[in-house]
Amino acid sequence: MLIMKKLVNIFTLACAYFTSIHAIAGPLYQKKVSITFDDVPIHGEFTLSEQSLRKINKQLLDTLEKHNIKVTGFVNEGHLKNNPKLLKTLLSDWKMRGHQLGNHTFSHISYHQSELKLYLEDIKKGAVITQQVLGQQKQRYFRPPYLHAGETNESQHLLHNGLKKLNLELVPVTMENADYIYDAPYTKKLTSNKIKEAKSYKEQYLAFTEQRLDFYERASLNMFETSIPHILMLHVNQLNADSLDDILTSLKSRGYQFQTIDKTLQHPIYTQPTQAFKFGIHWLYRWDKSRANKVSWATEPEPSSDAFSAHNRAITTLKKETSHVSVD
Template sequence: MKRLLQLACIALICLSAAAPVAAQATTASHDRRIAITFDDLPWASLDPTTPRPAQGTVPPRITAEYARLLQAIEGAGTPAVGFVNSARLLVGGQPQADRTAMLDAWLDAGLELGNHTATHADLHAVGVQAYADDILACDRVLRPLLARRGHEPQWFRHPYLRTGHTLEDKAAMDVFLATHGYRIAPVTVTSSDWIWAAAYARALDSGDAATQAKLRAQYVPYLLRRVNYFEHRSIRLLGYALPQVMLLHANALNADTYPDFVAGLRARGYRFVSLDEALRDPAYRRADEFTGALGTSWIHRWAIAAGRSWKFYSGEPTSPKWVIDLAGVPTDSE
């Protein structure tokens, strides 16, 4: 018993001695930075492959939601890169002025645009040649849009974060992208924001204000937990808090929660930086040799390359079942 008490005391002393150090390590000693990116511009629900006739002009609800997103980003004062699927601008093969105007408004707000392929192509499904053609199709829309402001496209984001199912494909795409002046925009903070957004769209459709509020209230802590998770994985793998790159989608839920999300991260000591600044961190020079289909974080890709055991990846925050059920997506999508 005495021995047990001694051990307990030693443990308490150790804990009390370690606690201030641990607190310091999590609050003060890390330079927390994050770059925000939005995929599927101009709007995720504008179909890039088979535009419906009803989507000739942008529905007023989408116009209003898009305006709210832009206002939220501008109000928060954060940099952001939006990744465009140029086929979302088309109806019947023709670019629509109101959809192009959405991208102009993005640039007018001082935000950046990047290439996300024309049709949201899946490299693993279509192969290198068709994928390259789809990137060029988007480039033909993006380049003149940026040229009017004296800029050139420089960012590319892989749809589904699928970067090639063989090392040969990856190498071929790397050369292709570099030849056309593109830098790959990796993602370190992934989430299932699109599942939450699908649930939110349903609640908006049905006019269910209580569910909308519940989704907003639970979504922001979920996103913050995701950032926290990848911050800790970064510290575990690299020894420091990497400047993170977060992927969100252009949708109503993010439009309605972005100010709260930004406030939550600022309260945790995060600063919002450009994608260019984040990628200056040397970790982003690590090779990405991941060839799987899962759109996983680059931190996990580096961890796989470093041979980390399954324990490294455990504890990833998931979405609640009620959200997945409301979204109407298969439960294995998480």
């Protein structure tokens, strides 16, 4: 009986030990990510028809619903300034599906090329239709266009205080895949009915996305020696409408669990100050340069020169071809 009692005690202690280890290690090593979209309801480098805008937004929302993921979309109201009715409809679709609507300024201006007062006014101007859609809810989050958050520590601090007065919190980025470089060539291939070429180009984009994800995972582990909750930035465009299912499936296969921005921003790393930069760059780089310089950033995968050239050519062509298109 005494032996049995000792065995029970040992078993109880063992269970308590492994439970405590799991409680510590579990959250520490769980891989989390929040998905964000800039330029809701459309990335505005060239004009698309109302039918295309509705199709792109519906595709994105359907895919998010398929994966049961809630995201934050940062709105540029200026991209549909001549059609507030369509803008309101598209934003209402995002809200009805349970997604948060943040602020991305009205006219997608750079903080680094604007006075603070004018910049804050553009932010307020960019919330008018969105707030009508949100009703009793209030916008909580802001994403600076081009990730320009202050060229100096002083200007960075001034922006932070300005956003605080507007009851907005700046949302960083720790993962991005340069989708805006790949979208225009992809769209041009589709509009030219070059379906096979478009499919091949999409595969190139997805392969590049995998390279970027690999790099950011290694970089963050190198910097912090543990997993941190990431924030992935994507843009609303045709390429992502057609690729989002693959991207989310890949993240799941990597072991990521999806969570909202609210939870991710509770992690202590997002309270850490960062060095100011004159160019737009994600926060892994900012944190590393503000701390120990543990990462070789020269090895970060970048789009090829051919990809940039293809982007520039496609933008020029699409602007000419869609100059007559109106969503008024």
